[in-house]
Amino acid sequence: MLAVLERIDPHSDRIDLLVDLVECLRPHPHWRHDKARQAVRTLCQLLKGNQAQAWALRCYMVTLLETRRHTSLYSDIGILSNDGFFTELKRRISYRFLPPAYDDRYLSQVLNQVLYRDTDFQWIRAVPNADWLELFDVVAGAEPPPGAAPNHMRFTTLMGLLDAIRTLSCRVCALGLEPLLVHSYSEIEDFDSPFLVQNIEINKYLDEYGRYLDGLLEQMEDAKHVLVMLDQCEEVVAKIRKGALSTGTSVALTYLLVALTQSIDRLRKLLFLVDIGGQLPSAPTLDLEAVANDATPPSEPPASPHRAAAIALAQELIEGSNTKYQVRGLFRDNIDLLARNVTENASRTGEHYIAENRSQLRKMFTSSAGAGLVVGFMAMIKILLAYLKTAPLVEAFLFSLNYSAGFILVHLLHWTIATKQPAMTAQRIAAGLHRTAGRGVDIDRMAELVNKVLRTQIVAVLGNLATVIPVAFLIAFAYPYITGHHLVNPAKALHMIHESDPLHSPALFHAAIAGVWLFVSGLVSGYYDNKALYTRVGQRVRQLRGLRRVLGQARLQRLSVYIENNLGGLMGNLYFGILMGVTGTVGFLLGLPLDIRHVTFSAANFAIALVGLNYQVSWDMVATTLVGIVLIGAVNLLVSFGLALWVALRARHIRFRHGVRLLRAMGRSFASAPLDFFIGSKAVPAKEPAAAPERGTK
Known part of the structure; x- marks a missing residue:
């Protein structure tokens, strides 16, 4: 570690020096988090004892940050792209085998090269936040040696945050106006879309912020009115999720809702960080109280909300960078709602398979x-x-x-x-x-x-x-x-x-395979029941003019209702047979x-x-x-x-x-x-009191 510190050139923007320094902090093996904690504390003590090296490290980090583009780090890492679920899945699988070429001009790419292991975010989170803040204070507060020119970091990071806010706001606006989302929540057409209004409000806020930085304004308002619009956006997303339990959903809609939620959540965090007056309420997902308590020993006052929010966001970005090509995370974020709808429809079917008396x-x-x-x-x-x-x-x-x-x-x-x-x-x-x-x-x-x-x-x-x-x-x-x-x-x-002999043939293993197929057929039934609701299969059947001429309006009506209510059962039996x-x-x-x-x-x-x-x-x-x-x-x-x-x-x-x-x-x-x-009781049991509806009624 000392040898790496001695090699640092304060005017260099080479990444390899930072890679070597992080390698000294990285625990081996990766689960020995105690080694990482000790390494961070050792580095902090070394810098405290040698102000020249601390100053050199400070100048080196400032040079790295000043020569890189920040926006994509804050607006892209940890947030789903706009490409759609299957395109994103294909991209992640391909990049697992052959990662994309790095571009050192972007800070997000520097992060990929410095923290290149998938497990780096684990040991970084394991190090107490108080140790990270102490290390930051040592580097940021390093005194320049005699005769050295002052090295002040300009507004590069702040401007990157502001640009990321503008980018995310435009992305939320575009996603909120997607026909798929409007189709799922048609009421949004009856009033001004909150997704559009939030973009207008954020642009006003950023323009005012720019005038404040240029000295044209003595004081600026906080972004509380922007947060109100973000609240309305989240309300629309919540209504669509709730409505999907009765009207069905799709992978594309689920992906869109996840991307929207992630973008709005990131917007809240960035707005809190750039808030000058410190009047904004902290975003709940940052868990600032827990971060602040972890960031300071019990004998010291808690860390400021902005410092706690910054370190929480940094850890989130590192985890997002480490896991950006994980297929499991993509499925975890997107399949929950679809799986819930599938099992909810199967549950509705399951009620017919339970005898009460x-x-x-x-x-x-x-x-x-x-x-x-x-x-x-x-x-x-x-x-x-x-x-x-x-x-x-x-x-x-x-x-x-x-x-x-x-x-x-x-x-x-x-x-x-x-x-x-x-x-x-x-x-x-x-x-x-x-x-x-x-x-x-x-x-x-x-x-x-x-x-x-x-x-x-x-x-x-x-x-x-x-x-x-x-x-x-x-x-x-x-x-x-x-x-x-x-x-x-x-x-x-x-x-x-002999095929049914449980001792001298693989009958029970083959029975287990049949059990798996029975389970799969249940999922297929739920999936197609969900699909019938979401795609309005019954209405589409009723619109077939040729079929209406053959069957007549009354028979076509009965057929459409039957298909809508039984598509899952028919397809489940078809796939089970196959x-x-x-x-x-x-x-x-x-x-x-x-x-x-x-x-x-x-x-x-x-x-x-x-x-x-x-x-x-x-x-x-x-x-x-x-x-x-x-x-x-x-x-x-x-x-x-x-x-x-x-x-x-x-x-x-x-x-x-x-x-x-x-x-x-x-x-x-x-x-x-x-x-x-x-054999059950003779009497018909009293019906259970109706629970709060989890899905809309038809």
């Missing part, structure tokens, strides 16, 4: 039994398609067509496949947790909801199995009388039974043990195989297969439910830490009424 349980059993009829024929068709011995990709297409057509038929008939429920009911549980998050979780009510989900799921599975096994058995039994031979030969039958159909073929082409095991199809295959073996099956094989089918169903449900609940909780920013209390509450419910625990 015995009457609804009987309806669920009947609905599930109807789906079992369809699945029995789907199992037969898949076996016949396999006999065609087509090319792998053609076979995958035929399997997918069989699955998708069957699942869509089940949906059209308003029947229920049990394993599709967890991906929806998990969202319903997460929505219930979210409604009570502000006032504490009601464990007993949550236990009651989970109990309803559990018994509804059990009844649905039993309904599927109650019909799929007899239907598959009857198909296999009747098949020889029609064709003269069994649907499956003994070798094929033994293979089908995923089920192609998994085995992909595994075959890649040489990987990939396949799917679904409880209803496994049960149907067992019934068909039993006939194919002329019932010559040992009891231990029957028992092993039945246990395997039960375990396959359990894995299907647990994987899809667990993934869906995890995503729903993450989308709502909920952490549930009451698992033990929930289990105890369910245990008390079982002990008090074992029969009602599994």
Whole structure:
């Protein structure tokens, strides 16, 4: 460190000297933050003991700052570009492999070269702010040696801040007038746009600021009126976010809202820093109180708000520079609202999969039994398609067509496949947790909801199995009388039974894959429900003149309403069928043990195989297969439910830490009424009081 200080030329603007100095401060390994704290304190002591080196470092830093352009550092770093989500994603991925060329004329590029490691912001934040401020004071207050010319920093940094404010204001104005945003909040056309007015007010403020710096004004007003317009801009953004929960959203709209929020937040921070009179309220996101308390030891007075704000902004800029090419951060900032909308729509669908009483349980059993009829024929068709011995990709297409057509038929008939429920009911549980998050979780009510989900799921599975096994058995039994031979030969039958063996085959692993696809289909359903709302699919269908001439106005109206309300369900079943159909073929082409095991199809295959073996099956094989089918169903449900609940909780920013209390509450419910625990009560329960709406009503 001392050797680097001795090499510093006060009149040089070379970056390598600063790179070497920071390398002395950077801890090795990077998680040893205590080493960084010690290095900063050591540097401070060295400069205190040698005023000549402190003066040389001061002149060197002033020269660096004076010869670089500041604006892009304050207006771009840590803020999304205007390119859109997918363009930004592509740029970040490409720059991770081949970063762009540096341009030393810009201060932001100097920051990239000096703090080039992705983890630099961590140790910089770990060093107490008091140490950074002490180091700054030592360098800034260094006395020039005898005969040295004074070295005063001109208004370069201040002018960079003012230019950044003007740039950000123009950007907020442009983003606020985007047709995508106006489409989502049409009320903005009924009055003067706050995004436009804030730009006018900020230009007035900056013009007055310039006259003040030139000495043409003795005193200038603060920017409180500008902050009022920024408040109105944020109110519009909040209304659009809230409205998106009922009207849907898109990746482009979410990206636009994030970029707007970041730009407005940065504007507030820069306005606070350049405020001459110090009359502006501090921006809440700066957390100035925490920074000020950390910046000074308990025995000293707190740091001034402006110093605390400056160091907080510096740390934010460094973190933004270190993470500007991270793909994870881009997804984290942009997908939350979209994920919330997807899971919110899935939650609304999940309400239909929860039986409140015995009457609804009987309806669920009947609905599930109807789906079992369809699945029995789907199992037969898949076996016949396999006999065609087509090319792998053609076979995958035929399997997918069989699955998708069957699942869509089940949906059209308003029947229920049990394993599709967890991906929806998990969202319903997460929505219930979210409604009570502000006032504490009601464990007993949550236990009651989970109990309803559990018994509804059990009844649905039993309904599927109650019909799929007899239907598959009857198909296999009747098949020889029609064709003269069994649907499956003994070798094929033994293979089908072996596929459900939980001990000697990867049946449970394949069941987990099916659980993942069930979860994905739930997300697809939520996504298309959101898309149907956001793009107004129903209205667009009603506008088709050709379809109106064919169907008539009344039928077209019913069709548009059906598509708007069921697009998610139809697309979810379509994609689920495709995923089920192609998994085995992909595994075959890649040489990987990939396949799917679904409880209803496994049960149907067992019934068909039993006939194919002329019932010559040992009891231990029957028992092993039945246990395997039960375990396959359990894995299907647990994987899809667990993934869906995890995503729903993450989308709502909920952490549930009451698992033990929930289990105890369910245990008390079982002990008090074992029969009602599994088959529900006879009476219709009173409806819960309406919670504060999280999304608009239709």
